[in-house]
Amino acid sequence: MGMPQRPYHHGDLRAALLEGAERTLRDRGVAALSLRELARETGVSHAAPGRHFKDKQALLDALTLAGYERLAQTLAAADDPALPIEPRLTALARAYLGFAIENAELLELMFARKHDPEASARLTDAVDRSVGSFERLIADAQRRGEIVEGDVEQITLVAAASLHGLASFSASGMLTREEAYAGVAGHVHHLLCGLKPR
Amino acid sequence: MGMPQRPYHHGDLRAALLEGAERTLRDRGVAALSLRELARETGVSHAAPGRHFKDKQALLDALTLAGYERLAQTLAAADDPALPIEPRLTALARAYLGFAIENAELLELMFARKHDPEASARLTDAVDRSVGSFERLIADAQRRGEIVEGDVEQITLVAAASLHGLASFSASGMLTREEAYAGVAGHVHHLLCGLKPR
DNA sequence: AACCCAATGTAGGCAGCGCCAACAATGCTG
DNA sequence: CAGCATTGTTGGCGCTGCCTACATTGGGTT
Numbered sequence: 001m002g003m004p005q006r007p008y009h010h011g012d013l014r015a016a017l018l019e020g021a022e023r024t025l026r027d028r029g030v031a032a033l034s035l036r037e038l039a040r041e042t043g044v045s046h047a048a049p050g051r052h053f054k055d056k057q058a059l060l061d062a063l064t065l066a067g068y069e070r071l072a073q074t075l076a077a078a079d080d081p082a083l084p085i086e087p088r089l090t091a092l093a094r095a096y097l098g099f100a101i102e103n104a105e106l107l108e109l110m111f112a113r114k115h116d117p118e119a120s121a122r123l124t125d126a127v128d129r130s131v132g133s134f135e136r137l138i139a140d141a142q143r144r145g146e147i148v149e150g151d152v153e154q155i156t157l158v159a160a161a162s163l164h165g166l167a168s169f170s171a172s173g174m175l176t177r178e179e180a181y182a183g184v185a186g187h188v189h190h191l192l193c194g195l196k197p198r
Numbered sequence: 199m200g201m202p203q204r205p206y207h208h209g210d211l212r213a214a215l216l217e218g219a220e221r222t223l224r225d226r227g228v229a230a231l232s233l234r235e236l237a238r239e240t241g242v243s244h245a246a247p248g249r250h251f252k253d254k255q256a257l258l259d260a261l262t263l264a265g266y267e268r269l270a271q272t273l274a275a276a277d278d279p280a281l282p283i284e285p286r287l288t289a290l291a292r293a294y295l296g297f298a299i300e301n302a303e304l305l306e307l308m309f310a311r312k313h314d315p316e317a318s319a320r321l322t323d324a325v326d327r328s329v330g331s332f333e334r335l336i337a338d339a340q341r342r343g344e345i346v347e348g349d350v351e352q353i354t355l356v357a358a359a360s361l362h363g364l365a366s367f368s369a370s371g372m373l374t375r376e377e378a379y380a381g382v383a384g385h386v387h388h389l390l391c392g393l394k395p396r
Numbered sequence: 397a398a399c400c401c402a403a404t405g406t407a408g409g410c411a412g413c414g415c416c417a418a419c420a421a422t423g424c425t426g
Numbered sequence: 427c428a429g430c431a432t433t434g435t436t437g438g439c440g441c442t443g444c445c446t447a448c449a450t451t452g453g454g455t456t
Binding site for chain 1: 227229283302306309310311312325343344345346347352353355356357358359360361362363364366367369370371372373381384385388389390391392393394395396
């Protein structure tokens, strides 16, 4: 009879689903994410999401991809190549830690090892752009003699592992957010100077 | 009519369920773990597990606890206090990395932040015993002057974070098992000596 | 301008899931 | 040996992901 509440076609259902999914992920965790509930919240039928994501896993893969793209952007924005190594790395570490804390559930998804191989082409690309910020920093610092010589990839791995470990501890609740933030500078210092006495 | 295939009471259903659950977890991941299927495999009715675990989460919590106990034992066995700091820490790192690779799904569960607060008393204890191996190592090394002075907990955190990051990268497939093992010694060396030139 | 068709939505159904309540067998304890 | 807490079974509820069949729509072709 009256005006249709909503037009038959949504307009941009895919984006709306991703947005809703990310909200639920952040608020209530990946276990609470249901395609049917998501469809209900978005105001479409329970089968509509299937037109845009063949699978629940496909939705999770899309969230993961978006997560890496946001991470890469966050890191790139936080990197100031003009700074000396220690403050520069500290800033980058703080940015990564912030992302990890604000997106703990998403990060867990990003580190899960069960993504559809079909999605992994663009995914690998997004991962590389995230790691790229660290790799650039290491390569620059080596050129300036601020960092020991050696294979860039391995040294990047050491630095990234150290920061990811810290982030992982924070995200999993072993450290409070405040403890983690307060410890970043000291953490980076120990990473750069080592644990042996100098 | 005939002999009952199995006696009405299982004998030690709880242990059998945990064992089966751990196998499924290792083989097919936490997402594939279903109480009903587990009951089927164990040869009991679909409601029997409920007598021993009030919840699916309670089962996961029990797996987590067992995981930390096994980890603590693995680390304690791998620690040789007689060794100098670098080989000692390398051995411990190798043990942790091995655990992480062999029990990737379990480790993910152990680092999830959604455990029932009721279970967290014994859990905290088991976590402490795992971290204890690293803390002892750091404290010993400080006493011998092999490690820079400073708050033991923070330095332990730096070391543990570095190794956990490496383990996490391996477990999530960003590094192959071989790459990870091959890089352990170098990783520990960089951790101890720092990234700045000396 | 009319038509067709691919894209995108809906409706309904299926098997499996976690959880719950009611009932049955068991074996420990008096 | 009687009673009862423990531990098992059966059945059922509402939810889920996924599938198939059908409905609506708007853009591209003629």
